[in-house]
């Protein structure tokens with residue numbers, strides 16, 4: 001295989017500056033897996049590098065080798081900031097002091113910082129781009145730990161190889177990562193099968209809010225703040241619940257709407273099944289994301305107002321995309 005020429009590789013090879021890698025807020029497996037993999041690799045290459053996450057490491061990702069080295073970004077200045085798996089530094093969720101900004105990502109659109117950005121919206125996960133960067137530089141540095149982090153990003157962003165972004169290339173990459181030491185059973189059980197009883201109680205409450213709209217094409221759940229208080233859970237435990245309405249037969253668009261009074265907003269997660277682009281629905285609400293997974297924040301004074309805004313955005317976009325025909 002011919003080695004790809006990637007500008008960010010040259011740049012990082014030649015820099016002596018301090019580097020802060022950043023995940024997006026409420027980091028998922030791809031953001032943290034990608035960030036930690038790059039962090040570990042750059043450290044091996046003798047760079048002064050740090051990995052930061054505003055919200056730390058959630059329980060379901062604390063198995064990632066290197067999770068304990070993740071810091072909360074503070075007031076310190078770093079020469080270079082690299083945001084991974086996010087459409088811009090605004091997604092870090094907190095102010096950071098960095099000189100040069102760089103973005104490594106697979107989201108469509110977003111902010112651009114210059115020629116060292118490495119963005120490919122066709123990649124199933126940002127972890128794939130990290131893998132390409134490492135391979136273009138020195139693939140002998142890939143060890144079991146780095147492979148596990150990259151594999152976690154790839155596996156979680158493809159729903160463990162079930163979503164529509166799963167193709168031949170995804171399995172080829174997974175195969176290489178397993179060769180380098182990633183253990184699919186370990187990653188799956190650590191990520192998916194360490195739930196708390198409290199979370200199960202939260203799921204019961206949330207499923208009780210299930211609603212169908214538009215003759216069953218749209219389904220969604222509501223996560224009220226009081227559910228978290230009543231079950232002793234946190235926002236972290238709401239991750240992935242949107243997959244329940246998505247799993248209903250006939251549903252093409254699924255949503256989860258979460259009450260966040262401390263931010264004065266309702267957070268919406270959207271998932272598509274089949275040929276609907278939910279990224280466009282999120283855009284109508286001022287958010288963004290991918291064709292099959294996206295999100296937005298809705299400002300509203302009541303639940304009814306938030307739902308009206310959400311459902312009209314969905315309706316308008318389903319009309320535009322001719323889903324009703």
Ligand SMILES: [Mn+2]
Nearest residue numbers: 030085126157
């Ligand atoms: Mn991702």
